[in-house]
Amino acid sequence: MAEYQEDKLLDARGLLCPMPIVKAGKQMRDMEDGQILKIFATDRGSIVDFPAWCEDTGNELLKWSEEDDGLVFFIKKVEEEEDW
Amino acid sequence: MTPAEVRAAQQEGAAVLDLRTPHPFAAEHLEGALSVQFNRADLVDRVEMVFPKDLPMIMHGEPEAIGKVAAKLLSDAGFNVQGHLEGGLKAWKEDGLPVVQLPSLDVDELKERLDEFRVVDARDPFEFKYGHVPGSGILSWTEAWYEADSAEDDPPIAVICGDEIRSVLVASILARKGKSAELVTGGMVDWVERDYPIEKGMD
Amino acid sequence: MIFKQFRYEPLNQASYLVGCPKAKEAFIVDPIEGLGSDFYVLEAADLGLAIVGVFETHVHADYVSCARELAEVNGCPHYLHEAAPTTYEYTAFADGDVFSVGQVDVTCLFTPGHTPEHTSYLVTDKSRSEEPWAVLTGDCLFVGDVGRPDLLVGDQALDVMDEGERAQTQFKTITERLFSLPQHVEIYPNHYGGSLCGGVNMSGKVSSTVYYETRYNLAMQKPDAGAFAEFVRDTAKPLPDDYEKIKSYNLGLIDKADLHGAGV
Numbered sequence: 001m002a003e004y005q006e007d008k009l010l011d012a013r014g015l016l017c018p019m020p021i022v023k024a025g026k027q028m029r030d031m032e033d034g035q036i037l038k039i040f041a042t043d044r045g046s047i048v049d050f051p052a053w054c055e056d057t058g059n060e061l062l063k064w065s066e067e068d069d070g071l072v073f074f075i076k077k078v079e080e081e082e083d084w
Numbered sequence: 085m086t087p088a089e090v091r092a093a094q095q096e097g098a099a100v101l102d103l104r105t106p107h108p109f110a111a112e113h114l115e116g117a118l119s120v121q122f123n124r125a126d127l128v129d130r131v132e133m134v135f136p137k138d139l140p141m142i143m144h145g146e147p148e149a150i151g152k153v154a155a156k157l158l159s160d161a162g163f164n165v166q167g168h169l170e171g172g173l174k175a176w177k178e179d180g181l182p183v184v185q186l187p188s189l190d191v192d193e194l195k196e197r198l199d200e201f202r203v204v205d206a207r208d209p210f211e212f213k214y215g216h217v218p219g220s221g222i223l224s225w226t227e228a229w230y231e232a233d234s235a236e237d238d239p240p241i242a243v244i245c246g247d248e249i250r251s252v253l254v255a256s257i258l259a260r261k262g263k264s265a266e267l268v269t270g271g272m273v274d275w276v277e278r279d280y281p282i283e284k285g286m287d
Numbered sequence: 288m289i290f291k292q293f294r295y296e297p298l299n300q301a302s303y304l305v306g307c308p309k310a311k312e313a314f315i316v317d318p319i320e321g322l323g324s325d326f327y328v329l330e331a332a333d334l335g336l337a338i339v340g341v342f343e344t345h346v347h348a349d350y351v352s353c354a355r356e357l358a359e360v361n362g363c364p365h366y367l368h369e370a371a372p373t374t375y376e377y378t379a380f381a382d383g384d385v386f387s388v389g390q391v392d393v394t395c396l397f398t399p400g401h402t403p404e405h406t407s408y409l410v411t412d413k414s415r416s417e418e419p420w421a422v423l424t425g426d427c428l429f430v431g432d433v434g435r436p437d438l439l440v441g442d443q444a445l446d447v448m449d450e451g452e453r454a455q456t457q458f459k460t461i462t463e464r465l466f467s468l469p470q471h472v473e474i475y476p477n478h479y480g481g482s483l484c485g486g487v488n489m490s491g492k493v494s495s496t497v498y499y500e501t502r503y504n505l506a507m508q509k510p511d512a513g514a515f516a517e518f519v520r521d522t523a524k525p526l527p528d529d530y531e532k533i534k535s536y537n538l539g540l541i542d543k544a545d546l547h548g549a550g551v
Binding site for chain 1: 121123124125126129130207208210211213214215245246247248249250271272273276
């Protein structure tokens with residue numbers, strides 16, 4: 001599977017559901033279109049939270065996996081397009 | 085605070101925040117207690133999103149060190165913390181004070197008995213929209229404290245979220261308001277993992 | 288699974304959390320008083336995990352343990368191998384016993400030598416594989432070195448086995464029990480770097496693998512147990528300060544006040 005190179009890193013380990021999403025939302029606001037955010041999380045709820053959040057915001061969930069020290073998500077920022 | 089002092093404060097309207105993980109809470113907790121799982125990173129943020137700042141609160145952590153730390157974090161953030169339960173659940177029970185359970189069922193049982201429950205999803209609207217248990221409604225965790233009074237509980241409510249953190253919180257709020265509520269363990273993560281049917285959208 | 292190594296730098300000591308996020312439960316292995324019982328309680332809580340068992344690889348002689356207190360405040364068992372000669376009660380296990388938190392198995396692998404009750408813990412994450420991926424080797428095997436066999440105090444075995452014999456047992460244990468594990472298995476020791484519980488070759492690195500240590504652990508390159516025992520004796524560091532006092536406390540023979548701050 002392709003590895004992605006992140007532009008920003010968010011360590012949300014130890015945050016409880018749904019705070020990883022809240023923090024990711026704040027982080028994303030400071031990022032440019034097309035940049036990639038890598039997130040570490042330990043809360044199991046993140047497995048369903050991040051896909052839902054990406055669909056809601058239009059950001060793209062590139063990949064997620066379960067590692068020995070928790071969950072890892074790669075999300076690409078996609079700016080909302082007003083007209084298309 | 086001693087168990088008797090905590091009980092007296094509860095009768096004056098104080099809320100006990102049970103800081104343990106969902107399963108021990110479901111198995112046994114102080115009557116009227118609310119489940120707010122502890123961590124240092126975001127306990128304050130979560131409590132802020134759920135409860136009014138002037139609500140009198142008492143911490144119940146096991147071991148007691150957790151109750152002490154939570155009391156400090158929340159009172160530093162301006163919450164109305166009255167203290168923490170000394171001696172924990174053990175001392176409470178030794179004083180003959182009431183404990184209750186939160187009934188729970190896993191996703192397999194929920195699927196079997198779906199028509200026996202009103203399923204309530206405790207997550208935020210965007211998560212609910214993305215996929216929820218067919219026929220379920222939403223009582224978002226940030227609204228629950230204010231809206232639980234008007235919840236219908238016949239048939240009884242089964243509360244679900246992504247995993248269990250928010251569902252156990254909402255179920256405990258419903259129970260405190262006298263509603264009949266159960267916890268769905270494993271949450272949507274288990275539901276999706278088993279490929280059970282999903283409904284999308286807001287209605 | 289959730290796996291965390293806690294390093295207590297003043298004594299080059301490592302303790303561990305092994306947990307399952309689904310079961311929301313965790314075991315703590317070899318907790319140290321220097322960090323303290325509350326430290327582990329809060330670390331586990333931060334990960335959303337309740338502590339349901341406290342394990343020790345052996346009764347320590349070089350640092351004060353907080354396993355008894357940690358088990359007590361959590362109302363959970365304090366596990367030691369059945370040969371541990373303490374004066375207090377603990378929950379005894381035997382070689383091969385398996386304890387689980389959710390999808391994670393901890394298998395007791397009896398590895399005597401450093402002490403007669405010494406046990407390593409094999410960790411298997413069944414959510415990924417039935418094969419083990421790590422072993423907590425305590426003071427049996429370190430990165431680059433092995434545990435010294437000359438710190439016994441208060442053990443019945445002191446009378447029945449001399450230092451040389453214990454070194455030989457250590458060699459056999461490592462060869463037969465640890466180096467027979469699958470090569471990929473990661474090694475997580477109780478000490479690293481300057482700790483006095485091993486010899487001069489102990490690496491500052493905090494983990495290794497069976498593959499690597501089989502080939503490059505200097506003591507284990509010796510052809511037989513006799514040469515091994517000699518090598519371990521020649522490369523030993525000075526004895527840790529107050530080790531007799533520390534071990535006596537960890538065995539329950541003296542009170543915390545009698546330590547006068549030793550081993551923390």
